[in-house]
Every structure is written in C-alpha cells, then in structure tokens.
Amino acid sequence: MTYESAADDDGFAEYAVAAWPRLVRTAQLLTGDFHEAEDLVQTTLAKVYGRWRRVPRGEIDLYVRRSLINNNLSRIRRKRVVHLLTPVLPESLRHTSAGHAEAVEQRTSILEALADLTARQRAVMVLRYWEDLTELEIASVLNCSIGTVKTHARRGLAALRAHPRLATTAADLRAAFARAAFDVTPGPVPLAAVRRAGRARRRRRTTAFSALSVLGVATAVAAVVVLTPVRPAPLSSGPEPVAVPPTGVPSAAAASSAPAVRTSQQPPPPPAPTPIKVVASGERVAAGKGWKVWLTKEGKHWTGPDGYENSRSVTDGNIDLGSPGVSHQSEGDAKGVFHSGVYYGTRTAGRVELRNAAGRTIVATLLELPGKPGWGVWYAHGGAKDGEMSPVLYDRSGVRLAELPLMPAGDPGSGDQNP
Structure with a gap:
C-alpha cells in the first residue's frame, strides 16, 4: 500500500x-481494545502528517508501521495497566451472522493469548502473522537486529501455542x-482531526526551530560586539601625529607581554571528553530511576522498572564495527525518558551527546568492557517534554564521528534507532 504521490495534503x-x-485492525491486535486502537492510529497519522513532506516516498509504509509500534509502546509505558478484554464489541460494530458467538470466542482467545506476551513479543507476532512480514522486514520496522526478532518470535510463538x-x-x-x-x-x-493535530505539531516544531535560529543569531552578534576591539580617540587637542613606519621587528619580550585577543573566527575549544567507566562482563550498573545496564561480549543489555530484560x-552482523556509528533506544513515561544505545567503530570515543530540536543537550554516561573492544554503551535520562532526541558521537579531540537524525520515538515513549 505504498503511494508515490506528491508530498502534499491531497497525497x-x-x-x-x-x-x-x-x-x-493492526492496532486492535496490538492493544486489545477497539477504541484505543482507533485513538492510536489517529495519533500516529497526526504525527506522520506533521512530517509528511519529509517522509521518503518509497518508505511510507515502513515509516507509518514504525511510528504505530513506537506509539503503542509509549502508550503501554505511560499507562502501566493490564487491559481488561471484553468478549463483546461495541453495539454498532457487532456482527449479527450465525457464527457470531464462535467469532467472538476466537477473537477473545487470540487477544487473551496476546495479552500474556510482552509488548515487543506481541508486536513481532502481529507483524508476522497478521501483517505477514518477513523477519528482515520486522527488524526494519522495529529498528532492531534480526536476532532480536527471532528471540521475540520464538518466545511469543511458544506462549501462543501453549494457549488451550x-x-x-x-x-x-x-x-x-x-x-x-x-x-x-x-x-x-x-x-479533519488528524490534519488539525498534525498542523499543530508542525507549528510547534517550526516555532522551536525559529526560536533556536533567533537565539543563534543573537549569540553570534553578541560575540562579535564583545570580541571586536575599539581604539579610543586621542585626548590631545594638538596637531594630529604623523605615522612613522616601524624601523624594526618588535622584541620577543614585547610580543609575549601583549595580551592575546580572541577573535570571533576562532572556534571554541572542544568540551572535555567524558570519562569512560570500564565494567566487567555481566556487571550490572545502576543507571538511576530503576534502570540497570550491563555489557557482555554479545552486546548491550538493560532492564527498566518493569523488570523486562532487553x-x-x-555480534549478529547488523552493526559494522569497522566504521564509527551510534544507536539509540528510548523508553519512558510522563515522568521522564531513559535514553541508551551502543557506540562503535572507534577506540577513542570521547563523549555522546543527546540533542533535540530546541537545542537542549544532554551528555551521556559511557560504559565499556576492559581492553578497548571498539564499542561501548551510553545512557542518559531526559525529560518527558524534550521530544525527539538525536545522539551524536565524538572522539576525544572533539571531532564528530557519527550522528543519528531526529526520528519519532513516541511522545515520550519507546523507539529504536540505528544508522
């Protein structure tokens, strides 16, 4: 269902x-509740509409599916409640065929079985057995490795088959x-409601970018005014002195005594690199607010307040350790968002920063295994109102090595980004 129409409202x-x-229907299988399903899709389409002109024409379905999954994960983490599944649909949506009772029983059975799965297992099952996507396509939608998809699929399928x-x-x-x-x-x-909500999101983003641009111009003007030296006019009322060419080169002592003037063209010194904490394999690091992170030779592991391990x-071949890169996962609720990811392809990592459209910057904590393996883990806590955040990887001299573009990741919620 891909459309190659122009990036306008009609398209x-x-x-x-x-x-x-x-x-x-996909959202119904993800949520177990028809009304929440419609709300979820409406929210997703509003966010897509706000970025419609930036969505690649050949990747609309991928973008929409990814946004739908991430928004559902955000919804689950915000609510933290168990869905109460009712076997009866709203009156206006009931089927009155002779097999209605059997259809209700079948629908209730599958929704009950899905409710026992974790959110990501459920997403994998829905994408596999309803959307009929391959493991590679599911990995692209979830922005994770094929190995992760296989793990969720194996566990989810075992749970579904165990249902009586x-x-x-x-x-x-x-x-x-x-x-x-x-x-x-x-x-x-x-x-109409989708367009209205999408336009509001677009206006908020435009306002944030405009405020950031004005702040940047004002800062640059202030720097020029402060750093430009002004020569005072002479106080003497006598005849103006005649300039005499210098007859020699100033002495080294005179040159060294002259104060250094920093011009606006000189770049500021790079921030100091973040100290990297070296941890043993399997050593669980308390990352704050109920989150824990640990590293093994296979990769990054973490768990949140809900106790689910991710x-x-x-090592699955989806990350090129030979070139610098950074990944990003975000999970949270209305109280805050936990950001984390993997940086790789360098043994001179200096720091990882998170930035949003409004210019807010958060410096992450870095973890590595002993022996400088060429990759490590970063994590940071952000606010629920920060919106989309983009990680940037620098080396120890301040050179930017890798950066991810801003992507929808729930508002706030769960998302997974890879270059």
Whole structure:
C-alpha cells in the first residue's frame, strides 16, 4: 500500500483513507481494545502528517508501521495497566451472522493469548502473522537486529501455542489473527482531526526551530560586539601625529607581554571528553530511576522498572564495527525518558551527546568492557517534554564521528534507532 504521490495534503489524504482500516485492525491486535486502537492510529497519522513532506516516498509504509509500534509502546509505558478484554464489541460494530458467538470466542482467545506476551513479543507476532512480514522486514520496522526478532518470535510463538484454545500451526495462527482483525469494522478516518493535530505539531516544531535560529543569531552578534576591539580617540587637542613606519621587528619580550585577543573566527575549544567507566562482563550498573545496564561480549543489555530484560547485539552482523556509528533506544513515561544505545567503530570515543530540536543537550554516561573492544554503551535520562532526541558521537579531540537524525520515538515513549 505504498503511494508515490506528491508530498502534499491531497497525497496524505489518499494514503490515510486507504491505510486506515488495516492500521486500525493492526492496532486492535496490538492493544486489545477497539477504541484505543482507533485513538492510536489517529495519533500516529497526526504525527506522520506533521512530517509528511519529509517522509521518503518509497518508505511510507515502513515509516507509518514504525511510528504505530513506537506509539503503542509509549502508550503501554505511560499507562502501566493490564487491559481488561471484553468478549463483546461495541453495539454498532457487532456482527449479527450465525457464527457470531464462535467469532467472538476466537477473537477473545487470540487477544487473551496476546495479552500474556510482552509488548515487543506481541508486536513481532502481529507483524508476522497478521501483517505477514518477513523477519528482515520486522527488524526494519522495529529498528532492531534480526536476532532480536527471532528471540521475540520464538518466545511469543511458544506462549501462543501453549494457549488451550489456539491452534499450533503457522497457517492456523494466521487464520486466527485474520478472524480477530476482521471481526472489527473501523469507522471512517477522522481526517479533519488528524490534519488539525498534525498542523499543530508542525507549528510547534517550526516555532522551536525559529526560536533556536533567533537565539543563534543573537549569540553570534553578541560575540562579535564583545570580541571586536575599539581604539579610543586621542585626548590631545594638538596637531594630529604623523605615522612613522616601524624601523624594526618588535622584541620577543614585547610580543609575549601583549595580551592575546580572541577573535570571533576562532572556534571554541572542544568540551572535555567524558570519562569512560570500564565494567566487567555481566556487571550490572545502576543507571538511576530503576534502570540497570550491563555489557557482555554479545552486546548491550538493560532492564527498566518493569523488570523486562532487553538486549542489543553487536555480534549478529547488523552493526559494522569497522566504521564509527551510534544507536539509540528510548523508553519512558510522563515522568521522564531513559535514553541508551551502543557506540562503535572507534577506540577513542570521547563523549555522546543527546540533542533535540530546541537545542537542549544532554551528555551521556559511557560504559565499556576492559581492553578497548571498539564499542561501548551510553545512557542518559531526559525529560518527558524534550521530544525527539538525536545522539551524536565524538572522539576525544572533539571531532564528530557519527550522528543519528531526529526520528519519532513516541511522545515520550519507546523507539529504536540505528544508522
């Protein structure tokens, strides 16, 4: 369902109207609640509309699916509640066919089984058995490694097959997902509300960039005014002195006694590099606010206040350790966001900074295994109102080695970025 239309409102409307029913059904399987599903898709489309002109024409589906998954993960972490699944749909959406009772039972069974999975396992199952994506395509949507997808798929499939009322074959699971998805009938896409919310997001982002530009110009003007020397006029009322060419070169003592004047063209010295904490393999580091991070030779591992363990591999071939790069995962709620990732491809890492569109900068903590393996882990805490954050990797001399562009990662919520 990719559209090659121009990046304008009409092109968005065409895409939104065509994609709305399937997106709502996907969200229904992700959330287990029809009304939350429609709200989730509406929020996702509003965010996409706010960036519509910047979405690559050939990657619209990938962008929308990734935004939908990330927004759902954000919703789960904000609410921290268990969904109460009801076997009866809203009155206006009920099917009145003879097989209605059987359809309700099948839909309830699959939603109950999905509710027992972790959020990422559930996302993998929905993308695999409803969206019919390959492991490579799922990894691209989730912005993670194929190994991570396989792990979630294996555990999720084992849990689904253990459910007493679900079939065990892949074909039967796809049929069960399809029945549960088509048991709901989405209403019309609320296009006006989506556009209104998307325009508001676009205005907020434009305002932030404008304020940042004005601040930058004002700072540059102030620097020129402060650093430009002004020669005072002579106080004598006598005849103006005649300039005499110098007859020699000033002495070294005179040159050294003259104060150094820093001009506005001289770049500021780079910030001091962040000290890297060397940790043993498997040593769990308390990262604050209930988060823990540890490293093994396989890669990065972390767990949050909910106790779920996550991992990011550096050995599965999805990261090129031969060239500098940085990855980014973010998870949080209305109280704050935990940012973390892997930096790699350098043995002279100096610091990792997080930046948002408004110019806010957060310096991350760096962790490495002994022996300078050429990669390490960074983490930092941000505010819930910081919005999208982009990590930047520098070496110890202050040279920028790698940077990720700003990407939607929930508001706030969970996202995963890789170069």
